[in-house]
Amino acid sequence: MQLIHLNYPVKQSTLPSKVVLALGFFDGVHRGHQHLISIAKDVANEKHLPLMVLTFDRHPSEVYAGNKNFVYIDDLEEKAYKMEKAGVDYLAVLKFTEAFSRISGQEFVDNVIVELNADTVVAGFDYTYGPKEIANMAHLPEFAKNRFEIINVPKQTFEGEKIGSTEIRRAIAAGDMELVYDLLGHHYVMNGIVGHGKRNGHKLGYPTANLIWNSKKAIPKIGVYATKTKIAGKWYDSMTSVGYNVTIGDSKQIYIESNIFDFDEDIYGQPIAIKWYKYTRGEEKFAGLDELKEQLHKDKEVVEEYFASNLEK
Template sequence: MKILHVTHPLKEDEIPQQDTVLIMGFFDGVHRGHQKVIKTGVDIAKKHGLRSVLITFDRSPRVVYQKEQNFKYLSTEKRKAALIEKLGVDDLYFIKFTTDFSKLTPQEFVDNYMINMRAKFVVGGFDYTYGKRDIANMQTLPQYSRDKFEIITVPKQTFDEEKIGSSSIKDLILSDQIDQANHLLGYYYQNTGIVVHGLQRGRTLGFPTANLAIGQDELIPSIGVYATRIKVDGKWYDSMTSVGYNVTFSENTGITVECNIFDFDQDIYDQPITIEWIHYLRGEIKFNGPDGLIAQLHHDQDDSKALLRNLE
């Protein structure tokens, strides 16, 4: 898959050299609903001998339009690209969502990023917009298309009669329901980060942990203890991870993400990691002292190992 990072207006060499099927959307998380849209576009491209081209943005439009602060993403740009590549897309465009780009009229957007991109088909979800929702949606697209392409609208994808959407998945991740979130994503949710120095309290308890600094734009799961897997230096390891405040010791550290990696004894400070959240085990508990905490950690470790073993 070819990946292009572009800024409006497109340069001549950034425009496809053959006719395309355009797949349109922001696709944060590339969840099951997004996957349906993307697969639809890829299948049409294969059927008609066209190039499948997915157009997305380098940031959420909400950051520009609504000036939303501290917006959290389900997928980094790198993760999004990897998930999209698995679905068979030929070309992936990340458009820099500048203020100037955001001021394009619906017709200007269609002219520049659909017709100019040699689209024969444009595929989008039922709720895809390319400007103000009431005038720039899939229903109004025919009036801007200049009859240059066919429009394919993918209907709402649901689970238990509820729309599968990035916002609802975020709500699940933040409310102890990572298992349900994983189901709607179609894969295990991930974060990326760096191993940093912590207080090394876990080592004194017999459960040494890697203290993880997660990317600041990434959504971190809710407070609690999880069965996880962590990738270090290209290799995956079973683990359990706590997201919490260290309430037993009242250490006032703020929220920390601490990962106990099973059967592992390496110095990995400052190394990049990827963590995969498999299952929510329990909430954070304040114990009267270290003995109660140690006993609980043994239970958590046993539960995690049993669950992770069953994934193999």
């Protein structure tokens, strides 16, 4: 897959052929996105054309709504990895600027879609490309002027509720990692490197890898989780805490710390990934380190029992 960075106005595509163009922000590349991309891929195969996905370098609400605290399910590297696995040939990332946020729907069609040499456009029912009252899927045929075909993909649902990135972020914030799995079609993953912590877990016999993560990633609810942690390409069962270390008096900074089962190596500075499975309890303040150590022993038993009875995932 080729990653292409674009600025507006888009210069005429240098691709050797027309493309099937899938539109969306695709945060998380969840089950709804996967369905849309599979439809686009089928069309591309039928027409013997490459599949291009067009996304933006940041969520539009960061610009038009000034939402500087927006959090993401995936960073660009994670999104690109999922797109490649889905069979996308080109991932085009358009820089979303304040000036770009003010263009009309017709300008988007003329100066982006047409310039990308789209033969067919595939987008979700709620996709917008300008003022939502006008620049929506219902009006796209008017702007297209028969220059490309349009496939409008209907809403995808799970147990009667829309599958959407907003719903997934809400579930992550609530610690409902099992719902996150159902909506994403895979477990939520946070990537980062191992940083230096305070080594309190090591003193208690439960050494932890302190995750240094992308600050724009969605963070699960404060508490303890059944997780798997990847080191050097191998996944290990683990239990991970998200919290403030209240027992040792640190109530200002959030830490994400993974105790990796059957693993005892120095991995400071190395890349790791944490895959989130189930919330097991909230953060508690204990009377002392002995009480905390006893709870950590119980936590490990709970997590081991969870993985023993959920081998299929």
